[in-house]
Amino acid sequence: MAITKTDFMRGMQCRRMLWLDKHRPKLRVIPPEVQERLNAGNDFGDRAMGMFGPYEEMTVCLPGKQIPDKKAMVERTREALQRGVDVICEAAFSDYNNYCAADILRRTDRGHDLYEVKNAHHVSEQFIRDAAFQNYIITRSGVKIDRIFIVIHGPDEENPFGPVDVTREAKGYYSWINENIWDLNRMQKEKEEVIVQPGDQCTEPYECWYYGYCHGGTEDRRDPDLLDGLFP
Numbered sequence: 001m002a003i004t005k006t007d008f009m010r011g012m013q014c015r016r017m018l019w020l021d022k023h024r025p026k027l028r029v030i031p032p033e034v035q036e037r038l039n040a041g042n043d044f045g046d047r048a049m050g051m052f053g054p055y056e057e058m059t060v061c062l063p064g065k066q067i068p069d070k071k072a073m074v075e076r077t078r079e080a081l082q083r084g085v086d087v088i089c090e091a092a093f094s095d096y097n098n099y100c101a102a103d104i105l106r107r108t109d110r111g112h113d114l115y116e117v118k119n120a121h122h123v124s125e126q127f128i129r130d131a132a133f134q135n136y137i138i139t140r141s142g143v144k145i146d147r148i149f150i151v152i153h154g155p156d157e158e159n160p161f162g163p164v165d166v167t168r169e170a171k172g173y174y175s176w177i178n179e180n181i182w183d184l185n186r187m188q189k190e191k192e193e194v195i196v197q198p199g200d201q202c203t204e205p206y207e208c209w210y211y212g213y214c215h216g217g218t219e220d221r222r223d224p225d226l227l228d229g230l231f232p
């Protein structure tokens with residue numbers, strides 16, 4: 001696969017970060033609380049799958065692993081779309097090997113609505129960019145996206161899910177994604193380390209896991225495969 005949603009977001013925060021992900025992932029130092037969150041998975045996301053009633057989930061793992069089998073998921077999604085399934089979860093798409101999996105895709109009269117689920121109480125610009133990347137890949141795969149929502153926590157237990165319509169903002173990122181995705185694709189394959197000097201991007205919007213390395217720290221650590229599986 002070429003660029004995934006996570007690759008794109010990390011590469012746009014810092015190109016060196018994406019290069020290190022691809023070539024030297026063992027340099028990552030992941031804060032314990034982030035590691036715990038990754039290990040625990042996303043209970044809110046799991047529950048949100050059922051917010052519209054019955055659904056079909058497209059997740060397929062590689063044999064004996066917790067890592068998504070992206071090719072099989074794309075194929076399974078294609079088949080579900082052909083059958084006209086109303087609600088598809090973890091719907092996977094690929095365009096020139098660039099890849100995304102949408103949390104929820106819901107059939108409408110005009111195409112499909114896209115729902116990106118976030119375990120949060122407010123919509124951030126980063127969330128909208130996540131959804132925008134999916135819209136880009138899905139649209140180029142030939143599926144028409146109608147409206148785009150970020151699903152955050154609702155106001156109370158009786159209304160646990162609060163979809164926020166971000167259609168206009170997310171679709172507005174289409175050109176920005178197109179302008180950058182091919183450059184990131186090319187850059188990540190470079191043999192020599194891509195050097196970016198440390199700066200504000202090391203902590204914004206997220207603290208970089210290579211902070212110690214770029215600022216003169218140490219090596220380690222955890223199993224890079226784990227992250228590949230958790231960040232489709």
Ligand code: SF4
Nearest residue numbers: 014017202208211214
């Ligand atoms: S620490 Fe800073 S310069 Fe190094 S990869 Fe991360 S964001 Fe880029």
